[in-house]
Amino acid sequence: MQDLPDDTPFNDAAARPQAPSGIAARAMAARGGENRAPDYLRGLNPEQRQAVETTEGPVLVLAGAGTGKTRVLTTRIAHILATGRAYPSQILAVTFTNKAAREMKQRIGLLVGEQVEGMPWLGTFHSIGVKMLRRHAELAGLRSDFTILDTDDQIRLIKQIIQAEGLDDKRWPARQFAQMIDGWKNKGLGPSEIPEGDARAFANGKGRELYRAYQDRLTTLNACDFGDLLCHPIRIFKQHHDVLAEYQRKFRYILVDEYQDTNTAQYMWLRLLAQRPKEGNRPGGRGLSPLEGEMAGRPEGVLSEGTTKAPSIAEPPPPGRIASGHPPLKGEGKATVNICCVGDDDQSIYGWRGAEVDNILRFENDFPGATVIRLERNYRSTAHILGAASHLIAHNESRLGKTLFTEAPDPDDGKVVVHAAWDSEEEARAIGDEIEALQTKGHALNDMAILVRASFQMREFEDRFVTLGLNYRVIGGPRFYERQEIRDAMAYLRVVAQPADDLAFERIVNVPKRGLGEAAVRQVHDTARALRVPMLEAAGTLAESDELKPKPRAALRQLAAQFARWQELLETTPHTELAEIILDESGYTEMWKNDRSAEAPGRLENLKELIRSMEEYESLRAFLEHVALVMDAEQNEELDAVSIMTLHSAKGLEFETVFLPGWEEGLFPHQRALDEGGRSGLEEERRLAYVGVTRAKRNLHIWFVSNRRIHGLWQSTIPSRFLDELPEAHVEVAEGGTSYGGYGNPYGSGRGGGFGDAGRRNPYGASRFDSLGSPSGGYSARGDQGGAAGRSFSNTYATPGWQRAQQNRTEATDRNWGTRSGHQVERIGYGETDSGYGAGRGSVKGRVIEGELVAKSVADTPSRFNVGDRVFHQKFGNGNIASIEGNKLTIDFDKAGQKKVLDGFVNAV
DNA sequence: CGCGCTTCTTTTTTT
């Protein structure tokens, strides 16, 4: 091991191995005899083992869902350590989420012993970014105690800047600009590097100026936003080759999890680090020197050998976007770059925040000579679930293509079940019942999860579970650290720890009320700008002058004095104690004690919780950093509870039983993804569906409803196209038997006359996707696994329920074009009791109307109703129309009061 | 300056 590079550039104790023999010795102890494979390699399949043992050179592991990706990563690290190839501090291992980082740490710990703490460079892109940036803050014009702004701060700051430019912040929303900045930073672009078109797109061409002003302001605030955590290091690396070289020398092995989710900035950051250090290269050698132009600034065009063609799967970049394709660095193929990226293009679901699937599709070009290993043996799911997932994802065109398989399908395994419900309330009720039933049969709640497309869907389940008394756990939902009282408290702490944090100061100057209104705050602000000092300091100055009226002046003086005192205490008092003092003396706790509202006690409780959680951190600073980066409070692991989360946060997890509600057009695939992302947006949605399906180990239930409330209006919906893309062989429709009710709409049809139209029109109506890209059916030749499973779900579907659904669609389509006028309600058994469902089974008729089409097609035709008409609504009963706007009716219901309802949902009485 | 009433927007996904 004497040839390990010197570790001295990084002198902190944590970065050094605690005892040279520690990890390696332990891991080696785990080995058997000379010729036997070490223990940790046992049980790996050949591909996994290859991925672990190919330590040298670039490696891409394409790991399908449930193929043991994390196991490969962790074992690989253990292997590198065990064979003495590197110290823990010489391995850079990046993940996307804190959860993933935590899990990896823990699993490596199991393999190798306790010294994982000696792996200082295992973490998320962002946490590693901060770590680097703190070391070299001055190179980015910051002090090392800079604060990290969250989205909320960021938007407030941008708003100020927009106003300061004299622009109308209504016309140019800060939120939107924040997203643009995010987008630029995702590509690693600074103010001078953004494309002209982008710069012009905002605020009459002031985009670039505003961006620059924003960055300047961040510097004076000694703060940075999320994007900067990567952009600053990138810039530093490019400008200070010595700094970069230190890291390059340091990291012998680089591992990247979820590579398909990397964005351009992360890619650049990785590429810089993956270079060989300059030393050892001949002067003028091809190693590093041309970095400057090579990475960001360089447009497409000059490609080095081997990349004359873009990968054929890549779509042409949409107009306005930076052309994809980062040319590989010259000559880098010649150096050994021990980088191992693990990912699955089929699980790329973060395109909306700048992830470039291209990064993974292009890996072999980027790193010539790369070993590509496919993991296709799935250890997680039943053959049915896997079959459903594979068939679904085969509809995507942009993919590398993998075929997952599992061994020994079990004939006892159930198929994937598709359920229909009347509305989201019933959906929640039925899923709740199903969960209770499973629980009674002995299933643990911890083994079940509900995965939703959008977080607003969670609420209905929470409501239902509360009334059922069913334990649940919301993951990634409304976050603890985003609550008002927590943010206020944090703002106090931030000002104490980092007096230049004007945003935090502004947040709490007048909380609790101190008689410092807008006028006074503005004055502090202006003074601060004029004197070029932080607002807190300006407040002190101002309090000693006579520029303010006595009342605010006194208030400011007191506040300034208090902060001065707290800052002194910072050195001497334990941080939890200090936090209590601050909240007390500032009157913040008092404020909530005096608050008579219902939430106040909860807020006080949260404040206590905040203080408690601070105990785990060694200093106030450490705590603040944790909150900024993690934004997530620990969950109670002990409790047996159903998990509720979004599909996005479910990636990487698995459950025995999974419920996927809300498979309806417009929600999933989400309308906005379709509108903004077009075809690739649809494909990303499909990957999301794939992620959802592949979370399930044994049981999978997919739901769709025919009515959903969106923005307070009831909309009717049609089943998601993804349902049609499931293979018949692996899917069954729950019908009657489960008796959750039916599938229809309030005004039912009654007349069968329209059925003859079936098949004449695409059930999806004039879907705008028909004309975009692949003709429907074009995909079936591609990824099908053959056999019955290869047949499409939709047309061959034979159950009465499904046929009815098809008819319903056709009818619905007809109705939207005004050719029919259905009236009476035929749906039986809908209501508060369950008793009717079984009986109603055969009687459930009705149709589904595509919500969007209703909204659009009816909006520009006059409503068929008049003010004053007496109407009936399935949910609200009888009422009179109070007013009409397009297709939206305001109705005074006899019992339910005044409601706004879509025209399509009521019938004349 | 602060409070309360009104109107308007919002919801896709997250480090």
Add this chain to the structure above:
DNA sequence: AAGAAGCGCG
């Protein structure tokens, strides 16, 4: 439907 922002009054 609900929360935020805006407006007008005391």
